[in-house]
Amino acid sequence: MAGPDGEAVLGAPAFLTDSDSHPGYDPARFLVMDDIPEEDVAAEPGGAAALARLRGRLRTLESRPSVVSGSPGRMGGVSYAGTLSPRERADALGLATDALERQAEAASAELVCWVYFIEDADATVDTVLRERGYTRVSVGADCHLPITWDSFDGYLRGFSAKRRWSIQREVRGFAEAGVTVERHGAEALGPELAGLELQWRRKYGRKADLEATVADYRELREHVGDAMTVFVARRQGRALGFVTFIEDGPVWWARFPGFDYSAGSDIYLYFNLLFYHPIQVAISEGISSISYSMGSYETKCSRGCAPRHLLAYVRTAGDAGLAADLEVADRIQHRRFDRIARAHTHRGRG
Template identity: 70%
Template sequence: MGYDWLRARSATIHGEPCFLGISDQTGNAVLGMPGYITDDSSHPGYRPAEFLLDELQDEDVEAQPGGQAVLADLRRRLASLNSGRSLVFGAPGRMGGVGYSARLSPAARVEAMNFAAAEAEKRAADASADMICWVYALEGADYALDRALRTRGYARISVGADCHLPIEWASFDDYLHSFSAKRRWSIVRERRKFAEAGVMIERHGPEVLGPELAALELQWRHKYGRKADLIETVSDYRELQENVGDALSVFVARQHGRALGFMTFINDGPVWWARFPGFDYSMTPQIYLYFNLLFYHPIELAISEGISSISYSMGSYETKCSRGCRPRHFLAYVRTPGDPSLAADLELVDRVQRRRFDRIDQKYAGHGKG
């Protein structure tokens, strides 16, 4: 699945591929990771000057002594790095990207990762990269990565969260009754309004991806300031169809035959990973398309199919957590040869982000109470 996903989506990063593989003395592969040389023209999720501070606002740092001044200084320094080039290790779709041989012991993984990091630093120097980053690593998921990079002096920074939904219910009614009475009433009303509007959701494979859904994805991308065009988006769909195939599920909402929105999920064994959506923003919001398309319908199917969890990635944290998700930190490990003190100063971002997600988690720990 990892190889297929990389073939299908690497071009969306708009960076120069710089994949790294480590072999043992007998030539057997022990570690591999996708990397990209990125610059100001690359996807913002893989440009450190964007993703390191993207979710932070002035009000988020008000409680920190001198926080606003530090944040302003960080923005200035990130913007002024000489080349704008970075070496970024991670997979497309804001996913971590280190793979290890199953036969490696924990200690051998650390050793291999340390060797890989040394090689990465040489490549960054050769590319005149101002920053080296390992991005979107789920906290606690990769001990070897954490140990090797922290030992080498990398700063560890929370740059967002994966909104993770464990599927713990025997039925949708059980899911519904896990909420407070107020939230339960809201969900029932949102499902009723959706049904009364005559909107139906159907599950498809990647074959349904084409110009009709691409137009909806473009509306979503343009709303959030992302540049994309129809021809490029349809071309990206063909790559998914060719390389990912049946591992991709596409939920499409239609009203009287017209597509109003869609949501894609990668099927990874017992886990679903939410990927890109698309919406018709000209419709009235009273039908609650977002909640039914992203949550209620997929969750109902996931329960019936024995799925263990759904990961909804980054963004809209309060909304996602109000429907049962829990935030898991996405980490970036950062080294800045172009400005050696910058990585340490970025730890302000980590402190603020952790408080933010702790606050959201506590607020919705009872699935939408409050």
């Protein structure tokens, strides 16, 4: 959005999506929330019926376009000019919403969604969109790890004796296997690491193409290369895995990894590469937190993360049934992540 003198006052990514789009951009898939454990659904009165109705409704929309603002893994999708007052922010967002809804009407889009907002991070979005008839629903969580320790031993002391022993065994096994971790910038991203990323993508059923992935790396180097940290695990010169982080001041945002799945589970590559080594570096550099994005919630929280809800705002004006089912889904998600947090945030549990 531009101001009266042409200056940028608000920016947000927005896409016209359909069933061929990345699943993280397609409401017919990210609103299904089919990873919710049955125990959490059963604990919510009417939960199973509400999710069945919601999923049935979404199946009918699979072939229809949607308009989506937000990008998976890029939390806080609205940027505001620093000079705007709270009222001006709300006005600018209202105009942006008008524009998005006009685009949806022109494209015969069935759903309009704003998505991947960390809960309580943007009060303007929450107020403006809900007043306009959007329903708020948790579609997952960002696994957030505050770095509050002055040493790795301090990190370990937050776990039960059983979990500490397990982590120490994993660190020791990694070292004894002759694996080392190198730190690089974005220049490390090339065909070698792209091959590892493709293994990771294929494991989760995602489309993978080496040439396109390497081209994506070139764009990353051009646009955000200065903010990237890449940790690469090697054994005898061979890359076994990598993980990327975007640095935003004192915060690291984990992005995409890659793994050689033939390396074997006995070297504990995942935990050392994604958690133990980056945590030690983060402590030494005064990083305040690391965000590990969505998915693998139990695993990430077992290593110290806490879940922060990621919200979608779905236009439901005039559709009370859809709004009601989304509200039930939101309660189920809150129940789910409250349970996970309780299981992993109390000292003495492991």
